[in-house]
Structure formats: C-alpha cells, structure tokens
Amino acid sequence: xxxxxxxxxxxxxxxxxxxxxxxxxxxxxxxxxxxxxxxxxxxxxxxxxxxxxxxxxxxxxxxxxxxxxxxxxxxxxxxxxxxxxxxxxxxxxxxxxxxxxxxxxxxxxxxxxxxxxxxxxxxxxxxxxxxxxxxxxxxxxxxxxxxxxxxxxxxx
Numbered sequence: 001x002x003x004x005x006x007x008x009x010x011x012x013x014x015x016x017x018x019x020x021x022x023x024x025x026x027x028x029x030x031x032x033x034x035x036x037x038x039x040x041x042x043x044x045x046x047x048x049x050x051x052x053x054x055x056x057x058x059x060x061x062x063x064x065x066x067x068x069x070x071x072x073x074x075x076x077x078x079x080x081x082x083x084x085x086x087x088x089x090x091x092x093x094x095x096x097x098x099x100x101x102x103x104x105x106x107x108x109x110x111x112x113x114x115x116x117x118x119x120x121x122x123x124x125x126x127x128x129x130x131x132x133x134x135x136x137x138x139x140x141x142x143x144x145x146x147x148x149x150x151x152x153x154x155x156x
Contacts, residue, residue, distance in 0.1 A: 063089055063099075074110070083110050090126075101130035105138060108145075117145035 070085035086107045093100035108123035124142050131138070 101127045117148045
C-alpha cells in the first residue's frame, strides 16, 4: 500500500493558501479596528435637542387631539373612554395650572355621571388643589358626591 507522493503533500498547506488566509486575517483585523475606533470616537447625535424644541408644538397638538376626542366620546355616550382621554390631558399638564384643574374637574364630573362618587371625589379634590384661583365651580359636585359616599358608608 504505497501511496503516490504527489497526491499527499509532504509540507502541509501550500504557500499560496497560507498567504491568502494570512492576508484575509490582516484585512479583517484592520477593518474591525477601524470600525471600533469610529464607534468609540463617534459624537452623540443632537436628537434630544431637536425633540425638546419640537415637543411644545407636538404636545399642544396632542392636548387638542385628546380634548376633541374626549368631547366626541362624551357626545356619543362612551364616558369611560372619554375619561381615558382626559386623564392623558391631565398627565400632560404642568402641576398647578388651570388646564390641569379643568381636566381633573371633567374627569370627576364624568365619574360622578357614572355613579362612581368615590373616584369622582379623588379627581374633584385634585381639581380643587390645582385650581389656585378658585375659579371652577367644584363645591356643589363635591358636596353631592360626599353625601352619596357618606350615605353608602352609613348603610353598610
């Protein structure tokens, strides 16, 4: 069983193949070093500043949208869905503003209309605290809900 020496290389892998693999390894290493260097020295993009500048316009648009959708939902009798819209308005407003107080008052009134005076009182009290100028007519609705809640408690 003598094999032909021409079919079995005696020296291992050919020099051309060694050179090709070594060249590809060097090119790959250089490319990876260049990529990591670029990523490490990359300046942060100023996307946050652009978003902060555009936010007041988009948030005002969203507030108007939520308000219009909420009003339409009330008109068609979908009170719970309208409450969700006004809660979004309330969350977007700055603390202590009349707009926040108006949203809380609307939510409280909607909960009272649904007969859920306990939840209505939470929102009416929030409206009362936010309405620093005491311009909203909250007290009659608060008194009505308080009497209903107290009568439920005394019935138990």
